[in-house]
Amino acid sequence: MTARDTPADTRPAEDDAPAPGCPDAPDSPEETEDRAGWNEADDDRTAETLQWLRAKRRAHHRQRRRDRAVLVYCVVLAALGYGSGYAHRFLRELKLGADHGSLGADLQRTLPAAFVAVTLGLAVLAARDALWRGPVVVSGPSVGWLLAQPVRRGAVLRPGFRRSAGLAVAAGLLVAAAAAVVLQVTGLASFGGGLLALLPAAVCLPLLASSLGMVVERRPHLARYVRRSTAPVTLLLALSAGQAALAGAGHRWAPLERAELWSGPWGWAAQPVVSVTGGAAPGWPAAAVLLVAVTSVAVRYAHRDAAHVPNAQLRRRAATATAVTSGVFALELRAAKLAVTEAGGGGPRRRCHLPPPPHRHLIVVWRDLLALLRSPGRLGRAVTWTAAAAAAAGLGAATVGEKRVLGLAVGLLCGYAAVGALAEPARLETDDVRRAAWSPYRLRTLMLHHAIVPTVLGAALGLLAAVPYALAGAVWALVLMPLCAVPFAAAAVFGACRGPARTDLLFVGGATPMGGPGPFLFAAWYAAGPLVSVAGLTLTLNAALTHGPDARSTFSVAVMAALLTAGLLFFASRSANRLVTH
DSSP states (O other): OOGGGSOGGGSOOTTTSOOTTSTTSOOOHHHHHHHHTOOGGGGOOHHHHHHHHHHHTHHHHHHHHHHHHHHHHHHHHHIIIIIHHHHHHHHHHHHHHHHHSSHHHHHHHTHHHHHHHHHHHHHHHHHHHHTTTOSOOOOHHHHHTGGGSSOOHHHHHHHHHHHHHHHHHHHHHHHHHHHHHHHHHTTSSOHHHHHHHHHHHHHHHHHHHHHHHHHHHHOTTHHHHHHHHHHHHHHHHHHHHHHHHHHHTTOOOHHHHHHHHHSSHHHHHHHHHHHHTTOOOTTHHHHHHHHHHHHHHHHHHHHHHGGGOOHHHHHHHHHHHHHHHHHHHTTOHHHHHHHHHHHHTOSOOOOOOOOOOSSGGGHHHHHHHHHHHHOHHHHHHHHHHHHHHHHHHHHHHTSOTHHHHHHHHHHHHHHHHHHHHTTHHHHHHHHSGGGGGGSSSOHHHHHHHHTHHHHHHHHHHHHHHHHHHHHTTOTTHHHHHHHTHHHHHHHHHHHHTOOSOOGGGGGOSOOOTTOOSHHHHHHHHHTHHHHHHHHHHHHHHHHHHHSOOOHHHHHHHHHHHHHHHHHHHHHHHHHHHHHHHO
8 A cells, every 4th residue: 555545544643744764754755666566586686796706816716726637637647657567468468368368248248237236336425425415516705605696596596516427427438448448359349330339428427426426415404315216225235246257157047137227327327338339229220229218317316416416515515525625635535534424424323232241351342343233324334344254255355466466455455444344343433532530541551452353353254264265175265364353453542543644654755767665655654554464475475376285285274364463453553553652
């Protein structure tokens, strides 16, 4: 109702009317007309704000481009200097294998299951990455200031999604180029034909993974389902990898492979490659069209969702990204891992109870077992790494020469990862030594008690992993595989007591045209536990397998395991003392 429609007796007197500009003053006809015709587009300052930011950030972006150019130059130089010889040797061996072996046929048989495994792996990585980072990450000032201005959120957030998707596609194209080289060398397809066949997978699968990450980042309630589904999806991934290994060995199941080729994007992406390498995929054009269509729809919805990520999510991700970047550049990888774990919510925790220990000397073991029961994901990771260790060690033991050493080393590294997953309480104690105030022991004694549960459970997992080999006739595995868990537990405790990063080691030694020894010394210090234990056990096990596993060779492995365990625990105790004094 305007002043013209107001009854005369209800109008304020002219003398009593408030002054213009006061809060109670009536709007002028011009102001009323302006408010009635206002819309959001009139208050949109996106173009001006972004132009002002570009002008202010010009020097900063110029410096960032220089830093990135230097980084790319260093990476390319290191790759050419250290990797070109190995790449040439690898391709030469592939060429020889294609001429005199069945490597090409073995590779062709693994394609359907391998694409399933790759797609599941990309899905797990994208979903888990979205728990703490995601495709859209903006800086803290942008969240706190820029998004509070009258700007369109899409103009600020969607470039981040496009950038992440573009980087994912670029990585996929690089992998496709390398795979096309392998296909050419093995005689399965020409480079051009192989690259064209791999192109749908190289473009669409990374885009689908980025879209999945965008869905998880946009909807915070999905984080719980992602954490719960990680274990079963990882199991499917392991089964797909096992199927690919069996198919490469000649054990194929044609009905399952046909179902995989049409069951989803993983199979649609595989069909052009299967067809170009001589396999049976008559409907690959339709599969490629389906893959492109599904990817287009997924990217469209993900691009729309990118503008609607909640500010709370963006603030948490900006803080986590800053913490992770700081930890990586400071070479404090443990701090970066803790930041990621805390942002991702960790694994699902269960409320479990154990009866109190009968003696106070078992209090540490009781706490470690209770922590393991309440975080079953660590036990699942230990089982998964144990299975990978058994498979790699078994393949290595079946070969001779360098391949045996490589197989044993990979298997032992996986075994260390399995035992290390059980030693998380020891790392938590040394993250902040004040937490050890609950214990009736000194820190060095507490660390020794923390090695009991990883040793016992690691040996039990090793014994279970050795049962198939024992049934196949390799009874020695029942003794050797559980023995490896003992030095691995000591190495995990030693790594927990390592202390702050010794960045001063990076600058030790003189400079040479090939670089200084500092980075290698730092890497040796940082990975001393697994490096010493894996190297010692690899040499001993290789010698035992070379001369035939018997009582004497088994005894030598046991002696080596005992020496490694004693040495690592001794140095872990000294490191724990230094943590307390500092």
